[in-house]
Amino acid sequence: MDKHKRSSYPPPSCVLLLLSVSLFYVSTVRAIICPSSCRCDRRERSVACSGYNYLGLPKMNVPPAVRTFSLTNQSILYFDDTWSDLGLDLREIKLINCQVSNMSANALRGFGRLRILHLNFNSLSEVPYCISNSSSIRDLRMSDNEIDSLSVDTFQSLSELRILELAYNWISELPDEIFWNLSELRVIDLSNNMIGYITRWTFINQTKLTDLNISNNQVTSLSFGWLNSLTKLWDLKLHGLFTDAPRFDNISTQVDNLIQLSDGLEFSNIEILDISYNYLTEIPCHCWETMKTLITLRMVGNSFETVPSYCFSELRDLHDISLDHNSISHLGQFAFANVMHLRSIELAGNNITHLPPNFMNGSKLVTYLNLDQNQFTYLPSSFVIHGMLDRLNMQNNLIDNISETAFMDLPKLSMLDFRGNRLTSLTTELKSAWSLRFVQMIANEISFVDEDAFSNNTRLQGIWLDYNRLSTISYETFLPLPRLVVVSLKYNPWYCDCRIKWMHTQVQIEMGLPQYEWLAIDKKIRCSAPKRLKKVFMRAIKYPNKLICSSFPPPLTIKLIVGISLSIVGLSTALYIIQLYCKARKLERNGGDPGKCIP
Template identity: 25%
Template sequence: MDKGISVTLWLLLLVCHTGSTESQTFCPARCQCFTPAKLLCADERMSSLPKNISTQVKELIIMITPLAYLLPNSFRESPHLNKLVFYNNALRSVHSQAFEDLTELQELEISGSPWLDHLFLGTFSKQRNLTKLLLNFNRFKTVLPGTFDSLKQLETLQMKGNIISHLPTFLLQNLHNLHVLDLSQNKLAEVHRGMFSGLDKLEIFRMNYNLIQNLSSDTFHNVSQLVELSLEGNKISELANEIFSSLTKLRVLNLRGNLLTTFSDKVFGIQPSSLKELNLKGNKLRELSPLSQLTSLAHLILSSNQLSNLPSDIFSNVTALETLDLSENQLQLLPEGIFYELLGMKEINLQKNNISKVDVKLFEDQMLIQQLYLSDNQLQNLPSGFLDSFVVQHTVRLHGNPWKCDCHMWYLHDWVMKNSQEIEMLEKMFCKGPAYLNGQAVASIGREQLVCQISDKEMPDVSSCTLKATNDTMIVKCKVNESSPLTVKVQFQEEGGSITEHILKSVFP
């Protein structure tokens, strides 16, 4: 059941009960009114339609009743209704002439009737002014050809949450003004060429949670005005090349929750696509081809797949990209120039991967970044300067990595202490090593604790070196030869913590 609709109707019921005393005087029994034009009936004892409905009533809502049948000319006394809603009733059958007198009706909803499994041909034959028809969460298995032929002004059609497994070829052929089509949560197993014939102004098309398995290149041939297409929650495992090539005005494509293992921009044909948002979350993607045709793409969601690597040029032409979600994949490394020239990027989500190393220039062009999520990876440290490109206030997540809190972490520790207000869940950013710092929060330790210990094998031979101190001068003298080159580093640390380093190497002719 659509919780949003349910909440809305219950709020409406509450408003009805708080209506003025004056408005109650013209209400039928077991109903509530809050204006002369709006009537709501919600009573578990109401087995038939209310009698003596005022001719002033324009909106009628009937919900949560045992009403089982709508008989011929059920609304003969209310010909001026422009909105009629049946929600969560016990409807079993609607007569083909039940709405015969409602020629002014603009919105009709029959939803939440678990025993209503069919509609008769001609049920909507007189509703030529209807713009919105909602038939959600019933038990429809199919819809007869011609059911919607008279609804030439229809803009919104929803049939989600039924068990529809087949749509007649020309079911929607007369719906030239249709803007919204929702067939989500059904059992459609196939989308064929003629299904959407005639929908030349279709703007939003949703087929969420169906069981579509096969799509051909002709499936969307007659819906060139599509702006939003959702095929979420189906069983689509493959997309034919150019399958979306006729959708030249498509802005949003939702393929979330299918079985795709690969994706290529060839599905859009050879012309640059107008697509703004592409959602591929929750598929089984193992590889992606460069998305060079998606020059207008601003939002790309690739989370919850099986990606382990990406081509270095995958985003080379996607210069309008603003948000990118690659979370919950199996990425280990990212090519150095993968985000090159993506100057408008605002959000990058890389959390819950296996990334163990990042290049210092990875986000060099992302100066306007606002959100960067690197949490729950395998990072031990970050290269010096890695987070210095950003020029606007931003939010960063770094927790859930096995941070190695030694001398190689000086840069990151300094950045964390300076930018602690910009780090989400900083208290969960812990050191994994060395052992004596394991489990301690990075922000809780001092810089002087970040030291690198040298093993005996790594220790250079300094037996030939001597140290002599005279007043404020220290002298280090080492005997060297060509077979034992030596490098000496001298570091001066100021009170503020900054370090100046001088390096001397033994040089031989």
């Protein structure tokens, strides 16, 4: 054979190269194959199936590289061992809203590295045996099932568990030491169950727990010192813990145990505390000494009637406090004084009628004060004294009068909410709010806005006057406001004549006015009068020249003039008849001799 003749077979190196490319192509294709009705993420190595109504656990051709498998909105009913034979190394399984009511003892066989198991919104009546023996699980969520009981051994093998969520079930009892072996737990959510009692042994050994939520249960017995082991706790939610308070033998003792910290134990990490809706009648001011790290404190929906002076002064790091929907009618002279980092105070839904002038003295960082749904009728001069207050919510009160100097001691006030009050006009009410940027006056009874109403509020960017009784408003009212962006005037009984002709977009263009957003308000303006334009939207008026003012007096003036004229005529007629009657009687008595009419 000629040594220069090229061989018809490819060299071994080429064969190996082609084989490698083919294998790579096949593996790549297999990696991206996605089961029907599923969504696959190659980067996350996950398969998520929703929409196809599987009647059992589907046996799919799932690539072995997949680490996360989730099914939602299915009808699985029984979680068997189908997936155990697929050779998968799953780290995360989610079966959410799949009507699962039972699980096989081998359902999780082969998943020795499973970390996350979510079984929310199913029909499980107990924690299945296969879960209790899966020691690798770190995140277990079984909220919104039908679990009604737990035993001491239920979680003992889950030594790696970090998150346990069992909210919205029917659990009525927590055995002592049920979480004893779960020393790695960080989060426990047992809210919205029917738990009847908690002892000092319930959460024993939970030294790493940071979040505990047992809100909305039916606790009738709460042991003293039940929080003692939770030294790392920073988020404690006890919202509506006592939903069955009338059954208590001693309600005051149970409520005291709710927040009593024994033996001077300090919660050096707790930042969030929610003790709303727990039938508390007095704010537990004495407890704050052991919770000096609190940042958020919620005590909504209790039965407080007063806030004592300096009650929160120990909470130097407190940022937000909410006392909404209590029965507070009295604030101590220094109720929120000396809370160094306080940012917001919420007092909505109470019975407050006035504020002590120094109730925030020393709390220099407060920027938001919510007094919605209280009983204020009048805002006096220097209503609130605070150099940093930025937002003030006064909606849904009974305010019908505001002093011209009400806001003179609020130099930073930028947002003012007066929705749902009883103001009838705007003249000088906002004169002292010179830094105001947004003002809400929706749903009052305002029928008149003076041309100088906003003359001192040159920083205004937004004005809302919807749902009032305005029939007209002058364009000059808004001339002093160079930064104005939005003005909303919807749902007022507008009298569409030349006085509001400026609202029409076409007129704005003809006048050369800048087309700010607030100027294009004719899309929302609907005429209530005169009769020929009733119920017509201003934008539908093709020729704005039809918006004319009659040379005759306005209808109200005409009615007034006619009424006065008729009254004068009626009175004159009555006097004339009386005079004739007197003369006739005099003549009758004196035999026809006229004289002075003496009754």
